[in-house]
Amino acid sequence: MVFGGATPKWRCIEGMSENATLLTNGTDEESCYVTVNGVSKQCEVFSFNDDMNTAVSQFSLVCGREWISSTITSIQMAGIFVGNIACGQVADLIGRKKPFFGAILTLVVLNIGTAFSVSWVMFAVFRFLLGVAMGFQLTVQYNLVAEFTLAKWRTWVVAIPSWAIESSVFGLVCWALKDLFWIHIVTAAVGCPFLFTYWFVPESFRWYIGHDKTDKAKKIVSRIAEFNGKGPPKSIELIGGGQLMDKKDRTYHFLDLFRDRTIRLYTCLLIFVWISLGLTGYGIQFGVPKLSGNLFVNMFVLGLASSPVQFICIWLQNRLGRKKTTWLFYGLGAVAAFVVATAGRFPDGNGKDWTTNVFAIIALTLVYAVWSPIQTFTMELYPTVVRNLGYGTQNTMARIGAIIGPQLVYLETMFEGSLYWISGTVAVIAMFLIIPIPETSRMHLADKIVPITDELLPSTREKAQGVELTTEKEITHM
Template sequence: MVTMRTFEDLIDDLGGMGRFQILLIISVISCQFFTGWSMLQMSYAGLIPSFRCIVEDSVNVTRNTNQSLDVCEVNGTVCSSYAFSGPAQTVITEWNLVCDMKWVKPTITSVQMGGVLLGALLAGQMSDTFGRKKSLYGFNLYHIIINVGAAFSVSWIMFVVMRFFIGIGIGAIVVIAFTYPLEFLPIKWRPILSIVPSWSLGVALFSAAAYILDNWSQLHLACGILSIPSLIGWFFVPESIRWLTLQGNVKDAEKVFEKIARSNGKEVPLDTMKVLQSIIETENHSREFARSYTYFDLFRNLRMIKLNLVLWLFWSTLSLSFYGISFGVSSLSGNLYLNIFLLAVMELPVRMTTFALNNRLGRKVTTFGFMTLSVLPSAGCLLAYLLAPEPIRDTAVNGLSLIAKMMVASAWSNAQIWTSELYPTVVRSLGYGFANMGARVGGIAAPFVVNFDDMPLVAYGVMTVLLGVCTVLTLTLDETKGKVLSDSFGADTDIKTTEPQHDKGVDKNGEVMGVFDKATEQNLKSDTCTRF
């Protein structure tokens, strides 16, 4: 009797987490390393130094500098220009974006996040249409070019436009760089992608570069130039086997298996072509009418609608909180560069525990725990503003904000792997991209809703409520721990592959012989698709 072999079985036969997978993760994640730097440019570029108002005497045509700090007019006369304190060269000092131009700062950030939203949308569709590899490295090259171009902005309007286009690159890279390597990993090792600290290390490097360069233009130029080595991965990283198979390119998919086998020092399983062919045949049967999926397919049934809405709110809330604190770091007390550095590195120790927790406790319990721990410090900041005296309040809010951001980042790391596993392969990038849309909406709203300068009580109140709601909603999602990734809609993902369910052997034709376990037998009887 012949059992149904899965894609995970083939990966395990090729060494599981071997040399190939390690090099793949390094190559792909390197594309994401500088997106954290690029995303948080405005946390430095938007710094508003103290300034003095300069007014022009129309009679003597002389300039008088008012000695009062941060005022926008003198005796009813509007400032003609401003004298900023300190050496920092930000977009605020470059184009005098204070007083009646103060609105430009949060607008730049929101426009940037609008670009990230569009990039996430484009990435999901393009990677499922043209392939993961071409899409990732195409957007990576685009991101490098746009960052260099932004360094030569001649007006704040041009800078806003460039930040929008940079956002497109960021959004696309973030979406593809996570789902791409996931499709080469065995089940046990999928959560490792949630703890690779590429984003955090990129932000930490940004804080050091901002301290050394102290110039918004040079930071953009450095980001673009230092990102160039990440393009080298193009010559090593193959196209996704899953994507190739579901496009009908079984021969090309088999060649990728041969490359993995050489790299890991293994032999290609005899039944590789048979398994891949069965996958494409069942997928073709399930599609019936079309070879390509769109975002409309994410809403084809009530289960998918519920999944999309919950994940969308989940990601938008995490993004609102994460970027609200990150972009508002210049409003916190203490040294700006140290605060940016701490925001990046403090989350690393906690995030490193997520791999073990995901495999031991599962995605649901781990995410629920981190979400709960993000609500508490957020509520603590709210209480500090309401009850604590000012000196104590500032210290408490600083510390609790760092903790809240750390827990939100850890919850988001879990959400990334969980979201990827909840969608079938045929729409995985689309689903992940749709969830990222929610994150970008949260990012767009963050500079205005989580505004620590003008309304800190509202900011922490909104964060506390939304994080609390999402904590409860995590309980409505399915657990995916130890389950194979589904290929298509309707596929049953309840069979676990962490423990063997039957004895297997391979005959001379490469067919796997063995005894059916009950779950596999039930799946064969049902008209579902083969699962990866």
């Protein structure tokens, strides 16, 4: 919707009815009124430049309908909100693999359907459904890979393939096609080849361990070792042996995120942090079409600038830790946002445009970088049995911010600088809220929820952390 919500140049070409004589009002381009027989009337028919076809030009979302574009974006984010909630529960109940590939298939089908929308209402419904499917994919994809990954490599899981690189490539695709119909078709086509990997990607062995299905977990570990030409690790027989086993496989629900005192604290603090990610990230991102200069250049430069920052962020997470990396990028991003907000008071001119564009892109680049440590941070805090539920819940909170973000873009048109003042302030608050949360870069992934009490001996607590404590070095060499 960064492209779909963009407004090409337009003008009014007709009066009150289709039978009226077409009038070209060359002196009042992009005016919502036209003079017919000396009477000023509301324009009903518009002509848009054919340099690009967006949802705005396709459904004439100008004048009294300009609110529809930002509302469709919020509707899409509401869909992601629903998808995050649903997937958080589903993926912890039936596993990671089926929801992930189901989401890809749904995205392929819905993108084709969206391309053939004949009204903005139909388009909005499809965008909502796309949002639900995106919510499933965004929630489960990182957990599926992270549960096969050791601590120092988990930082790569959320950055490679980099969202920034993808955004940059998408900017080039938009520039080449300039048509929302074909962008949806190409997006659907890109998803098709990945459907065939269903028969090669295994279920998370950690999910099997968390649900006491250790035989299936051992088969997956052995299969990976065999694929890499290695023998099964000697400690494979320890899988499940150190767990605090339930009498039967237990089903976990949303309330389990609040029953344990420690997990409850982390969940509550992270809720606002994730809301801040959605609000600042999507708010500034959807404000890109409002920046001066070429839309496609801005989209491409944004992705291009973000790519090296993402790689720096990966290195810093392992060097400084997840928390300090978050503080660094959020702090610098807040400063850049405040600069843009202050620049709004400058006199109009090239200096103001240049300052606004550069620091807006810097602010968004730095906020993009924050997603990586926060995602890694969140995945490492939750035990396997509620990891997808916890991560999905926090992703849901990000969608609350993302629903608000496009409305801040609309607010920016009325109060210049408001988007950036709010974004910067929210980022600073988030920095303080992660202080009580422990650093996770040296922590092992836990599989079960184990209350940390004085009665729980250190040795028992270590056993509760799961197979990674005993097999980490060995599995590394599989």
